[in-house]
Amino acid sequence: MKNLYLFTGENKFEIDKKINRMIDEANVTDLSLVKYDAEEITVDEILNDCETLPFLSDQKIVIVNNPLFLASEKSKIQHNIDRFIEYINNPNQSTVLIINAYHVKLDKKKKINKLLLAKCESINYDNITELEAKAIIENRMKQLNINIKFDAVNELINRTECDSLKLYSELEKLSFYSEDKNEINIEDIKLLICEPVENNIFSLTNYFIERKIDKSIHVYHKLLRNNNEPIVFSSILGKNFHNLYLIKQYQKKFFTEFQLKNIFKIHPYQLKKLFQIAQRTKEEDIIKNIHAISEYDINVKSGRVDKYLGFELLILNM
Amino acid sequence: MKFRIQSNIFSEGINNVSRALSTKTPMPILKSIKIDLNEEGIYLTASDSTITIKQFMPTFIDNKQTIFIEELGSAAVPGRLLLEVLRKANDDYIEINMYEDKYIKINFKNSDFTLNCLDVMEYPNIDLIDSNEPIEFDSVKFEQIIKQTVISVSTHESRPILTGVNIKSNENKLYCISTDSYRLSEKIVELETPIPNINIVIPGKSLLDLEKLLLTNRGKLQIHIASNIVSFKIKNITFQSRLLDGNFPETSRLIPKEFGLQLVFNRIELIDVVDRVSLLSKEGANNIINLDIYDEKTIISLDSPEIGKVVEDITPLSQEGSLMRIGFNSKYFLDALKVLNEEKVTIKFTGEVRPFIIRTNDEFVTQLILPVRIE
Known part of the structure; x- marks a missing residue:
């Protein structure tokens, strides 16, 4: 085992699986396994622990979760990065330090990250693609001897958003549900698996652009019931329209979806949908929507219009 | 419930049990001290669901009457308030009187306090355990054990078992061990009489409270152990604590x-x-x-x-x-x-x-x- 590991990527399921396997392999006792949240504990304290000898075993594993100080955004607490750099250059041989940068975007310009990438065994797990998700579902269903309809597979992928952690746990649920059945159809999926909120907001954008007013209102009310604030929708809508506008510009220059993947740091599935929408929407419409949303934002924040009424008006005026 | 009592005796008792009062609790009634009055004397109970302290105050001490009972009964009195009031009391005797089952009146000298109380029926029934073969200690000796081991108790909740002190016996030796995986404290006590095999983990926080209690109450300490509870008895006070679940690591080879x-x-x-x-x-x-x-x-x-x-x-x-x-x-x-x-x-x-x-x-x-x- 190496002394330094760095995990990156969006695939929590695979990262956790790998870390757990490493813990099993190292055969350390509970006493020699420490987990820290870098948003709560300073690097100094973590390193003090790394420098201390293992207790009752030959090796000690220190896991650092949530290392936001490696990202470009500001961390809540002050970390002693210099000491961290020093440690990375000269790690303690009896400690295995695992930095779990799941969902943390490393700022490649930072000195520390260059060093980490050079010195650590770095392992990256990206989110699964739609194709992989399909394969996972089909495999699992084959094991269970269950027939799953094509549209059900798509709906399942839609609702789990290509998130492998969600996908695996939902598959587990489906396997219990279908103990005495041999077929799963789209109705079962709709019954068992809840729609993710973001997806709902996403479909709101979708309906919005397509001017399906009745459906937009329907989704909007559904979202309200989940205790969401309309101001949140407007900001997400705004973000989506902004992306849509950018994608539109790229499309004019004949960029493919694949090329855009590297430019936009958004979920590939989301990008795919936005890409499709951008293809069939006029640029003026996108700009008009952006203006309407910003108008709404100003009006609500300056108290000129009620946030609930304003949002409905926004939908109706599309 | 109505009685008159020597104020220093009462405030000492309230002070002792108040260590177990909850500050944060989902059960508001646990912010109260339960007072039970019967012919032999007063029982005070306070608990935060991890530790419970119960004290008995007899009517007669050395044939001298200290409590004058007018009417028997029970009440659950807001603990912190009662403690504060008694600290500021400036008379030798105070009178406590409950009326309408929800108000308690505290009278001394020229003061007249009326405190709102919760229904005493809501107070949970806490069983105090008793074992046939208690371990006996001199309280000062046990205070030393606590003092010398409790320093190494872990404060991290991630490994709950390490937040306690492990006490186990082997023939006529008692091993008291605590560790937070960076340091370890061990105290071995030789007992005069062999005791049955025990292996328990007492929460460090409970021991700190017990230590404070032992500072003002010295004498012979009895330890009673049940499956998940330990109970310390000294004089008329019973201090009971929940035990931690799990296996304490074997540290001897360290x-x-x-x-x-x-x-x-x-x-x-x-x-x-x-x-x-x-x-x-x-x-x-x-x-x-x-x-x-x-x-x-x-x-x-x-x-x-x-x-x-x-x-x-x-x-x-x-x-x-x-x-x-x-x-x-x-x-x-x-x-x-x-x-x-x-x-x-x-x-x-x-x-x-x-x-x-x-x-x-x-x-x-x-x-x-x-x-x-x-x-």
């Missing part, structure tokens, strides 16, 4: 048996030096001190890049073995030194990256610290 270097210091002198040196340590950050052990003297130093440096030397009373350089957390070292009683302490090292122990002439106490790696 304590080294052979040592390459032994140093004897004057304890107070060493505490002073380490205390001064650790002035430059930063809480939670760099509090690693280095020990450079040479033939005639030992140099204790701390280098904190952002703050500064400090170096101080101390001459050991005696020294035996090869020279060494070692670094460790000054806080752990100070904690350990402070709870030892003797004039001289012996520090025994096996190697730079091996745990070392601190001992006194009392060979039943061992404080162990894991060093950190230094360049």
Whole structure:
């Protein structure tokens, strides 16, 4: 085992699986396994622990979760990065330090990250693609001897958003549900698996652009019931329209979806949908929507219009 | 319920049980102290669902009547308020009177307090356990055990079992061990009579509360143990605590048996030096001190890049073995030194990256610290 590991990527399921396997392999006792949240504990304290000898075993594993100080955004607490750099250059041989940068975007310009990438065994797990998700579902269903309809597979992928952690746990649920059945159809999926909120907001954008007013209102009310604030929708809508506008510009220059993947740091599935929408929407419409949303934002924040009424008006005026 | 009682006796009792009062609790009734009055005297109960303290105050002490009962009954009185009121009471006797089942009146001299109470029927029924074969201790001795082991109890909730002190028996020896995986405290007590096999883990927080209680109440202490509860009885007070669930790690092989270097210091002198040196340590950050052990003297130093440096030397009373350089957390070292009683302490090292122990002439106490790696 190496002394330094760095995990990156969006695939929590695979990262956790790998870390757990490493813990099993190292055969350390509970006493020699420490987990820290870098948003709560300073690097100094973590390193003090790394420098201390293992207790009752030959090796000690220190896991650092949530290392936001490696990202470009500001961390809540002050970390002693210099000491961290020093440690990375000269790690303690009896400690295995695992930095779990799941969902943390490393700022490649930072000195520390260059060093980490050079010195650590770095392992990256990206989110699964739609194709992989399909394969996972089909495999699992084959094991269970269950027939799953094509549209059900798509709906399942839609609702789990290509998130492998969600996908695996939902598959587990489906396997219990279908103990005495041999077929799963789209109705079962709709019954068992809840729609993710973001997806709902996403479909709101979708309906919005397509001017399906009745459906937009329907989704909007559904979202309200989940205790969401309309101001949140407007900001997400705004973000989506902004992306849509950018994608539109790229499309004019004949960029493919694949090329855009590297430019936009958004979920590939989301990008795919936005890409499709951008293809069939006029640029003026996108700009008009952006203006309407910003108008709404100003009006609500300056108290000129009620946030609930304003949002409905926004939908109706599309 | 109505009675008159000597105020110093009552406030002492309330003060004793108030240690178990909850501050944060999902059950508001646990912020109250339960008072039960019957012919023999008053029972006071307070609990925070982990620990429970119950005290009995008899009507007659040495044939002298201290409680004058007018009407029997029970009440659940807001604990903190009652304590504050009694602290400020300026009369020898106070009178407590409950009416309409929800108000309690406290009268002394010219004062008249009326406190709103919760329904006493809501107070949970807490069973106090009793075993046939209690372990008996002198309370001062047990206070020492707590003091010398509770320092190493872990404060991290991630490993709950380490937040307690492990007490286990082997023939007529009682082993009390605590560790937070960076240091370890062990105290062995020889008992006069063999006791049945026990292996329990008592929460460190409970022991700290018990320690405070024992400071003001000395005498013979009885320990009763049930499957998940331990109960301490001293005089008329019962202190009961929940036990921690789980297996305490087997730590015996951690304590080294052979040592390459032994140093004897004057304890107070060493505490002073380490205390001064650790002035430059930063809480939670760099509090690693280095020990450079040479033939005639030992140099204790701390280098904190952002703050500064400090170096101080101390001459050991005696020294035996090869020279060494070692670094460790000054806080752990100070904690350990402070709870030892003797004039001289012996520090025994096996190697730079091996745990070392601190001992006194009392060979039943061992404080162990894991060093950190230094360049």
